[in-house]
Amino acid sequence: MERIQEIPTFKINGFAALVGIIAIASFGVWLGKGLVGFSNINDLLIYTNNLFGIGLVIVALVAVKGFLTVQPNQARVLVFLGNYVGSVRTSGFWWVNPFASKQLVSLRVRNFNSDKLKVNDAKGNPIEIAAVVVWRVVDSAKATFDVNSYVDFVAIQSETAIRGLASRYPYDTNQENLASLRGSPEEIAAALKEELQARLEVSGVEVIDSRISYLAYAPEIAQVMLRRQQAQAIIAARQEIIEGALSMVEMSIKRLNDNQIIQLDEETKAAMINNLLVVLTAEQNIQPVVNTGSLKL
DSSP states (O other): OOOOOOBBOOOOOHHHHHHHHHHHHHHHHHHSOOOOOOOSSSHHHHHHHHHHHHHHHHHHHHHGGGGEEOOOTEEEEEEETTTEEEOSSSEEEEEETTTEEEEEEESSEEEEOOEEEEEOTTOOOOEEEEEEEEESOHHHHHHTTTTTTTTHHHHHHHHHHHHHHHHOOOSOOSSSOOOTTTTTTHHHHHHHHHHHHHHHHTTTTEEEEEEEEEEEOOOHHHHHHHHHHHHHHHHHHHHHHHHHHHHHHHHHHHHHHHTOOOOOOOHHHHHHHHHHHHHOOSSSSOOOOOOOOTOOO
């Protein structure tokens, strides 16, 4: 396939060209005022002037087709006799080759909001995912000639990249060093943007940003996975509570021994550890019990 890259085309300021075309047309009309018939050499000269004047008027009329306007963030792609001759990206009023076809290409930023796609994540769980892609055309020639329709190309390739991304990452994970679709939004967004840019490079499109806009488990497993997440959250919370309680118990016994506040035998230590763990890990408030059995009045 022939690769086309954008190049600037020859252009003239439209107002300067308009003045020149008006001058040519006016001169042609002035020459065309002579008599049509001729019987001598002077009449032949007048007739020649008439023909020349008519030709100038025709040239001026044809040249009018070369005018075009370009708005900000737009481009005009010019094709002459089947060959790409360049693009006009500078906004304003211009005159170009009147025989070239002029195709408008928008360079403005656009959004593509994908549909909800049902795919399997890295663990094989069915999920529903959608994303928003912010993009724009940066090469009008590639967007026009290298793909059939760059808008459709962006839509199809974006959905393909989203499916590929979802299959490489799990929906969620408890491992801190492992990225997931739900737990690592910035990393997932960067990976999606990189893959999209590689796919859309051929069409002259630049990916400005890409983000996951919708993420959920498929309806058939949503309730089961919700209970699983709740169980994992409870287990993780219990682990934090137990580790904290053990640390506090260890610190309490160590300070009692170091400061020689009280001498604890093994049985007393076991009872104290048990009581502290019950108090620190219980989900409900514990009513304190004052032990006065060992006091002598």
